Amino acid sequence: MKPFPFPTAFSCVSAHQCHRGEHSRRSRNRALILPFVFLLALSGCGGGGGGSVGGGPLEIAYVLSEDPNNSNQGYVVEYGLNPATNQFQMSASGPISTQGVTPIQFLLNPDKTLAFVLNNGNTNGNTSANGSIAVYQVGANGLSTTPHVFQTGQNPVNMALDPGGNYLVVANHGNGSSGTSGSGSVEVFSLSTTGQLSSFLTSGSPCTYPFRVVFAPGARGTSSDVVYVACTSPELLGSSPPAASIFVCSIGDLEENSCPSPPYTSQPNTEAFVNFSLDPSNTYVVSPGTTTNQNGFFLVCSATSTSLSCQKTTSQLSTSWLPSGNVAFGGTSSNPVTYIGNYNPSSFSSNFAACITSSSSCTTTYATGQDGPLYLATQGSVLYIADTVTAINGSYSGSGTTSGESPPSSGGYLYACSISTPTSPSNCNAPFSNMSAGNTGGWPVGITFDTRDMVFVPTLSGEINIFTGASTGGLVPFQTLTDTYTPLSVTIQ
DSSP: OOOOOOOSOOSSSOHHHHHHHHHHHTTSOEEEEOSSSOOOOOSOOOOOOOOOSSSSOSOEEEEEEEETTTTTEEEEEEEEEETTTTEEEEOTTOOEEEEEESEEEEEEOTTSSEEEEEEOOOSTTOTTSEEEEEEEEEETTEEOSSOEEEEEEESEEEEEEOTTSOEEEEEEOTTOOSSSOOOOEEEEEEEOTTOOEEEOSOOOOSSSSEEEEEEOTTOOSSTTOEEEEEEOOGGGGGSSOOOOEEEEEEHHHHHHTOOOOOSEEOOTTTEEESOOEEOTTSSEEEEEEEETTOBEEEEEEEEOSSOEEEEEEOTTOOBTOOEEEEEEEEEOSSSEEEEEEEOOGGGOOOEEEEEEGGGTEEEEEEEOSSSOEEEEEEETTEEEEEEOSSOOOOOOOTTSEEEEEOOOSSOEEEEEEEOSSTTSOBSTTOTTSSSEEEEESSSBOOOEEOTTSEEEEEBTTSEEEEEEOTTTSOOEEEEEEEOSSEEEEEEEO
């Protein structure tokens, strides 16, 4: 395992010069990866000499990135919080290759000794390409520089690791075209303590277009563990899509391609999910979605270790409502609330909904000060909403890739709303009142918290904006990192 070598010199004179050069390089059309399926050094220049400054990092931020100018090659870029300067610096080792293209997901195993990157493999809309999983050893000073790489099926879009760290399940969405003859599969890999993956010999799937996989409550790393499999996604709504469905399968069922009948199936040609997530209490699975008429819906399933019981609402999710692929959770264990953003590039707006999870009821919609609430997250009694301000348009593929636009260099917003009353967020459109808003780079696509009261926002313009004050919503700019490539998501060790 390598030490974490903080750079002692930089190749750029200032952060402004670094950013200006990166923006110029990104001004051409490229493929942009979003962390949802609708569409995851102070100067940030890296380089410099070796040697550690002030000991090991206090904290490591892993930034999943891609190079749009080189077939969307994937990288993990490590930034360490230098104890001598109290600033994040890129490791002098530089970006670590994911050994694949179009990276879409980064996971750490439960004991933080292994890291996984899902490479979708899709370039230029080729949804028939096979993907891969890069597996890294993780030490106190970051990732091993060369991963073990394992192949997946066509167009992988999501992976899930059981809480015991023994099984990795991958949803391969397949050819991603409309119709009912999809080529999707659900793959089950057993995982060794050294990071070796062994695929079970199954190419089947309970559905033609698997989209999300989530381990049920109580999973502990045995073959009897249950996985929820959600099927279909928005790009299938073009013509004759299959029914949206949710299956409940044990690991053994998936190995034998023998999942039982689904507890939820929509009418054909009507619905598609845009997300599928287990809430923090492990009580409900929530799944916002959209219809062929762009009417939003909110599906909630009561979850157990062996079953689902689902109910749906369209209340307050009216015409032209297209939920973003991200949700946030608030409220209490006895009265949980789900927050859903409305992100529809063809009818751009600033709406989001506060929904009572247990009853699947969205009684009120709210607005932010800027349009495009794409990504939402909660920290205590604060709801954070990342607004893109301008719509991210482009062609859609099953991997979540768009193309045809370059992001603005700035213009994004991170709003901090009070949710002291969970179903009535306040100050979401008043950035300089008792709560606040932070300016970000163009097209923010994620929100990540650490234990030091910081919030990290990656943007497709090439910045990672870091603020303090995460617990109260009183945001104060801490640092702006300029990533070597296009940052897609941030994970904190």
